[in-house]
Amino acid sequence: MSAPILRSLAELRALRAAWRAEGARVAVVPTMGALHDGHLSLAAAAKAAADRVIVTIFVNPRQFNDPGDLARYPRTEARDAEKLAPLGVDAIYVPAPDQVYPPGFATSVSVSGVSEGLCGAHRPGHFDGVATVVTKLLLQTGADCAFFGEKDFQQLMVVRRLVRDLDIPVEIVGCPTVREPDGLALSSRNALLPGDVRTTAPALYQALVEARRALEAGTGAGAALATARAAILAAGFAEVEYLELRAAADLAPLEAPDVPARLLVAAHLGGVRLIDNIEVAAR
Numbered sequence: 167m168s169a170p171i172l173r174s175l176a177e178l179r180a181l182r183a184a185w186r187a188e189g190a191r192v193a194v195v196p197t198m199g200a201l202h203d204g205h206l207s208l209a210a211a212a213k214a215a216a217d218r219v220i221v222t223i224f225v226n227p228r229q230f231n232d233p234g235d236l237a238r239y240p241r242t243e244a245r246d247a248e249k250l251a252p253l254g255v256d257a258i259y260v261p262a263p264d265q266v267y268p269p270g271f272a273t274s275v276s277v278s279g280v281s282e283g284l285c286g287a288h289r290p291g292h293f294d295g296v297a298t299v300v301t302k303l304l305l306q307t308g309a310d311c312a313f314f315g316e317k318d319f320q321q322l323m324v325v326r327r328l329v330r331d332l333d334i335p336v337e338i339v340g341c342p343t344v345r346e347p348d349g350l351a352l353s354s355r356n357a358l359l360p361g362d363v364r365t366t367a368p369a370l371y372q373a374l375v376e377a378r379r380a381l382e383a384g385t386g387a388g389a390a391l392a393t394a395r396a397a398i399l400a401a402g403f404a405e406v407e408y409l410e411l412r413a414a415a416d417l418a419p420l421e422a423p424d425v426p427a428r429l430l431v432a433a434h435l436g437g438v439r440l441i442d443n444i445e446v447a448a449r
Contacts (some may be wrong), residue, residue, distance in 0.1 A: 169221075169245075175265045175306055178220075183309050190217035192342045194309035196300060199223040200354035201249050204344035208313040209253050211341050219255040220307050224266060228274075229295030239263035240320045240354055252273040261309065266302055275301045277331070280323040280417045282431055285441065287408050293382060296321055298330050304329070304336050311337040315344075317351045319428055319443045323417055334390055343372070343442075351442045368399030374429050375446045377409075377410035381423050381446055388421075389412045398433055409441070411446065 172178050193216035197206045205221075213217045223246060231371040235262060237344065247258060274294050281293035301356055304312060314322045326338050344352045349371035359367060369430035377394040395406050427446040432439060 169248050169255045169258050171247065171260055172343045173260055173262055173265070173406075175261065177258070178259055178261075178306060181432040185218050188217075188310070191310050191311060192216055192218045192220065192308065193311045194303065194307045195219065195221045195240045195255075195283065196303050197223055198225045198239065198354070199246050200242050200357065201246040202344075202352045202354060202356075204315055204317065204352035206249060207344050208236065208315060208341050209250060209255055211339065212311070212313045213253060213255065215311060215339070218257075219253075220257045220259055220309065221255050222259040222261075222303050222307070224259075224261055224303070225264075226295055226299040226300065228267070228298055229262070229290050229292050231289050236413070238358065240357055243301055246345055259303075261306075262433075264308075266299065274298050275328060276330050280320065280327050283419070284320050284408055284412070284417070285432060286320070288432065293324050296345075297324055299340060300325050301328060301332065301334070308334055312340055313339045316340050317343040317353065320417065321431060324423055326427065344383065349375075351440075353440065355438050355440065358436075358438045360436040366402040367435055367440065369398060369403070370431060370433055370440055370442050371444075373397045373401075374431060375444060377429055378444055378446050379428075381411070382449055384449070386422065394429075396429075398431070403433045403435045407434065409433075414445065423447065 187333055193212035195212050209221055225239055227236055250370050274296040276294045277297050286293050322340050329338055346369040350367045373394040379388045380390040391409050395409050398406050411429045412428050414428050416422050420427055424445045426448050430443040432441045
């Protein structure tokens with residue numbers, strides 16, 4: 167049976183109050199819709215960890231610095247609800263924009279440090295938009311735990327920091343990236359890839375894997391990343407926006423994986439911006 171779709175904060179609060187009276191543990195999975203198996207894995211993890219699960223669907227205008235990108239973002243609410251039905255989530259919150267940003271809304275949440283560099287350097291204002299909407303959704307849902315994918319690793323770090331800094335009483339759970347059989351990280355943006363370049367897309371992940379192998383074998387970061395960048399461009403990507411080695415704990419730049427690390431990349435293929443990241447063990 168499909169979960170009820172709630173469109174107003176009043177509806178959400180009424181349902182949340184009933185669950186609170188039951189003593190239920192509530193989880194939230196914030197999304198922008200266009201759900202794929204990665205999102206569904208988050209909902210399944212939430213369902214296993216909580217008594218009640220809310221999936222939010224809100225295409226947040228404040229995290230898009232390109233109006234064209236916002237206009238192109240897939241919106242598939244009916245299909246999303248169908249995909250969630252077998253998982254038994256308890257509510258789907260699809261707020262109208264004025265339920266998140268009412269008239270006169272004048273507050274922005276900004277997280278320094280972990281939001282700087284990487285996507286933050288190339289998408290001005292993006293993480294302010296993310297931090298603001300996530301803060302709103304965590305407070306509106308009153309969730310005890312919230313589930314985010316590790317594919318957007320910098321976003322996960324921003325969310326963990328804002329929750330810690332603002333004393334929001336919610337546990338942030340990061341879940342592993344889900345991939346296609348060929349290695350491409352699942353993303354709603356994959357649907358925008360032209361068919362003639364889809365077979366090129368896995369080269370991004372393959373380059374990360376080769377760079378990790380080189381780093382763990384003792385190759386310097388400069389050489390390993392240069393080789394990976396060249397491989398991505400040779401495969402047919404138009405641009406490598408960034409390819410960096412960062413500390414997993416705080417995203418500090420690294421010259422070598424002397425602590426647990428992440429390789430993070432953003433690149434453009436067929437007019438679509440793809441991101442990915444993988445773990446690198448400390449050596």
